[in-house]
Amino acid sequence: xxxxxxxxxxxxxxxxxxxxxxxxxxxxxxxxxxxxxxxxxxxxxxxxxxxxxxxxxxxxxxxxxxxxxxxxxxxxxxxxxxxxxxxxxxxxxxxxxxxxxxxxxxxxxxxxxxxxxxxxxxxxxxxxxxxxxxxxxxxxxxxxxxxxxxxxxxxxxxxxxxxxxxxxxxxxxxxxxxxxxxxxxxxxxxxxxxxxxxxxxxxxxxxxxxxxxxxxxxxxxxxxxxxxxxxxxxxxxxxxxxxxxxxxxxxxxxxxxxxxxxxxxxxxxxxxxxxxxxxxxxxxxxxxxxxxxxxxxxxxxxxxxxxxxxxxxxxxxxxxxxxxxxxxxxxxxxxxxxxxxxxxxxxxxxxxxxxxxxxxxxxxxxxxxxxxxxxxxxxxxxxxxxxxxxxxxxxxxxxxxxxxxxxxxxxxxxxxxxxxxx
Numbered sequence: 001x002x003x004x005x006x007x008x009x010x011x012x013x014x015x016x017x018x019x020x021x022x023x024x025x026x027x028x029x030x031x032x033x034x035x036x037x038x039x040x041x042x043x044x045x046x047x048x049x050x051x052x053x054x055x056x057x058x059x060x061x062x063x064x065x066x067x068x069x070x071x072x073x074x075x076x077x078x079x080x081x082x083x084x085x086x087x088x089x090x091x092x093x094x095x096x097x098x099x100x101x102x103x104x105x106x107x108x109x110x111x112x113x114x115x116x117x118x119x120x121x122x123x124x125x126x127x128x129x130x131x132x133x134x135x136x137x138x139x140x141x142x143x144x145x146x147x148x149x150x151x152x153x154x155x156x157x158x159x160x161x162x163x164x165x166x167x168x169x170x171x172x173x174x175x176x177x178x179x180x181x182x183x184x185x186x187x188x189x190x191x192x193x194x195x196x197x198x199x200x201x202x203x204x205x206x207x208x209x210x211x212x213x214x215x216x217x218x219x220x221x222x223x224x225x226x227x228x229x230x231x232x233x234x235x236x237x238x239x240x241x242x243x244x245x246x247x248x249x250x251x252x253x254x255x256x257x258x259x260x261x262x263x264x265x266x267x268x269x270x271x272x273x274x275x276x277x278x279x280x281x282x283x284x285x286x287x288x289x290x291x292x293x294x295x296x297x298x299x300x301x302x303x304x305x306x307x308x309x310x311x312x313x314x315x316x317x318x319x320x321x322x323x324x325x326x327x328x329x330x331x332x333x334x335x336x337x338x339x340x341x342x343x344x345x346x347x348x349x350x351x352x353x354x355x356x357x358x359x360x361x362x363x364x365x366x367x368x369x370x371x372x373x374x375x376x377x378x379x380x381x382x383x384x385x386x387x388x389x390x391x392x393x394x395x396x397x398x399x400x401x402x403x404x405x406x407x408x409x410x411x412x413x414x415x416x417x418x419x420x421x422x
Contacts, residue, residue, distance in 0.1 A: 014138060017132075022381065034377075036377045037402075038401065039380050039401070040398065041398060045401040048312070048402075049400060055249075055255065055291055070283070073278050074274050082293040087247075087264065091229075093245075101274050105284075106250065111280075112276040112277050113244050113263070113269070114137070115273075118142050119140075119170075121143055123168050123171075125145040126171075127146075127147040127156070127174075128147065128386060130386055131175065142171070145165040147165065156181070159193045174213060174216070175215075177220060177222065180346070181344060182339050182340060182396075184227055190235060194232045201242060212242045212244065214246070219341055219343070222252060229341070244265035247261065249292055313399060314339070320347075321339055324347050336348070343400045344398055344399070345396075349395060351371065352393070355422045372417060376410075
């Protein structure tokens with residue numbers, strides 16, 4: 001008889017973060033002195049991209065004022081007021097204090113949204129590749145309605161992709177700019193989706209659950225070139241009662257460890273999310289809240305910081321994109337999608353069926369991933385981690401920790417690894 005303890009069905013079936021696991025294994029290799037270009041984690045190297053100096057000073061000042069007790073459950077009033085003004089000024093969205101919830105980053109907000117809206121068995125629509133939607137649906141016991149996206153649409157879902165899943169669905173999870181692809185919705189793409197959701201909700205009976213949009217826009221301020229950010233509520237104000245935004249400082253201020261996120265939405269949903277959050281205790285620390293409330297009002301400092309951050313990220317993304325396109329031009333089976341936003345580049349490395357110098361066959365995409373890590377010393381995240389089929393040859397490459405001087409060396413090693421295959 002087995003002595004294995006009986007735990008919950010959730011704990012037995014939930015998969016931990018594969019990106020965190022991969023990054024841990026790679027860091028272990030690096031700790032032994034192995035040279036690896038680790039482009040896996042969606043984070044920033046503070047020595048390259050530090051948080052804003054003004055924000056840092058405000059955090060230090062808040063701790064010196066001994067602001068170390070519990071924050072308000074919904075978030076400090078000063079911060080919610082600052083977020084309201086910040087979003088109104090920069091995105092034209094008008095949200096009141098009771099329509100804003102503060103948490104320790106975006107994850108608790110996403111989790112509490114799913115808990116507030118979805119029951120076990122409810123249909124939840126999400127595209128793949130996308131970050132963690134499959135796990136959040138698993139958390140709530142929802143029915144997975146997976147939308148397979150395509151290269152032709154830069155791996156962004158379209159209204160026609162989503163339409164077959166609409167009937168009875170209660171959540172449509174969208175992200176733009178998208179993690180993992182670094183691509184965005186065009187105005188027409190997102191408007192077509194919004195029009196469809198409006199029509200679906202009008203079609204439903206008054207006592208039926210409506211279809212809600214979870215709109216993760218944590219990267220929205222990191223757009224490049226001619227790329228514009230669009231959101232559902234600005235395009236179709238009728239969606240305001242059914243849309244919850246997730247946003248925060250983690251990405252736009254390179255402040256992933258500072259843990260300040262905010263949700264925007266109708267007060268009836270935000271209040272339920274607050275109640276769930278009160279039991280989780282995943283509040284943003286009080287000093288960080290106070291610092292963020294003060295920093296968001298420093299318009300000139302914010303503008304200057306975003307200008308420098310975006311320039312540095314775009315330089316890295318463009319150099320790596322151009323490098324992959326040159327490899328493609330040279331005849332190697334690789335590709336990349338032109339960067340539009342965020343800190344990610346979508347790249348393709350299709351080596352399945354090729355043999356190494358030692359005659360070892362790369363039978364599947366796992367073999368390809370291991371080969372480019374062992375031979376090119378390049379660590380990137382395969383799309384299957386974001387919900388696609390394991391055979392998918394596309395990857396996420398993150399540039400928040402990339403040193404400019406390392407890019408040339410990385411391509412030298414990658415080209416050599418590609419050249420030696422048969």
